[in-house]
Each structure stands twice: as structure tokens, then as C-alpha cells.
Amino acid sequence: VQLVESGGGLVQAGESLRLSCSASGFTFDDVDHAITWFRQAPGKEREGLACINSADSRTYYSDSVKGRFTISSDSDKNTVYLQMNTLKPEDTAVYYCAAVLGIHIGIGRQGMLQPGRYRYWGQGTQVTVSS
Numbered sequence: 001v002q003l004v005e006s007g008g009g010l011v012q013a014g015e016s017l018r019l020s021c022s023a024s025g026f027t028f029d030d031v032d033h034a035i036t037w038f039r040q041a042p043g044k045e046r047e048g049l050a051c052i053n054s055a056d057s058r059t060y061y062s063d064s065v066k067g068r069f070t071i072s073s074d075s076d077k078n079t080v081y082l083q084m085n086t087l088k089p090e091d092t093a094v095y096y097c098a099a100v101l102g103i104h105i106g107i108g109r110q111g112m113l114q115p116g117r118y119r120y121w122g123q124g125t126q127v128t129v130s131s
Helices: 107-114
Strands: 002-006 007-012 017-024 034-042 048-055 058-061 069-074 079-084 093-101 126-130
Touching: 002 093, 017 093, 017 126, 034 069, 034 079, 048 079, 048 107, 058 069, 058 107, 058 126, 079 093, 079 107
Parallel strands: 007 126
Antiparallel strands: 002 017, 017 079, 034 048, 034 093, 048 058, 069 079, 093 126
């Protein structure tokens, strides 16, 4: 399994970006999976932001991004997106997508946003939001 993120860049506060996470090595329609976007700012712990779970079609968001970020999945392209609106300087970080295969049901938001749950990680893409 390989994950490749793209779409990061430098934007001003209030603007939007869409990140992409292209997955290979498994097919979205054939394998149950969960994919989550994380971010890590310098000196801070890795933070789970948004998860999409194919087994029950549920999405989960952290409080820090709920209402501003939207996660979605395109099975035709085997790609997960993170639409980020109303960006703030505190959103500046390296953004990673991560995947775990198999059925994960009844775990809840906190569990699905934990980095330790995920086996496969992308290389990250930098997002910088200027004030």
C-alpha cells in the first residue's frame, strides 16, 4: 500500500485548499478501509483531523476543523480528499494521510483519529497559512 499526498501550498488566512491522497496497492471498492488526515506542526504532536470509514460510510472530525474541513472519497480515482476552507495561521503544518485496511466499526471518533491505528502513511504535504 502506498499513499501520496498532494495539494499543499502557501495561502492567506481565509482562503481554501484541497488536499488529495492517492492510494495504490488496494482498491477502495474491494477492500474495507479507513483513511484519515493528520497534521503535525513543529514541536507539536501529530493530530488526527478527519476520517472516512468505508465499512460504515461514516466520517469523523476533530473539534479543531469541524465545520471548516470536509473529507470525501472517490472510488473511481482511489483517492481521498480534504477540502479545507476558512484557513487560519494555526492550520500551518505538514499534512499526512494514513490508511488502515479491514473493518473498523463501533470504535468512535477518538479511536479513529488516533495515529497508532494506522499502518500506512504518506510522505506529507506542507500547508502554510499566512496572516
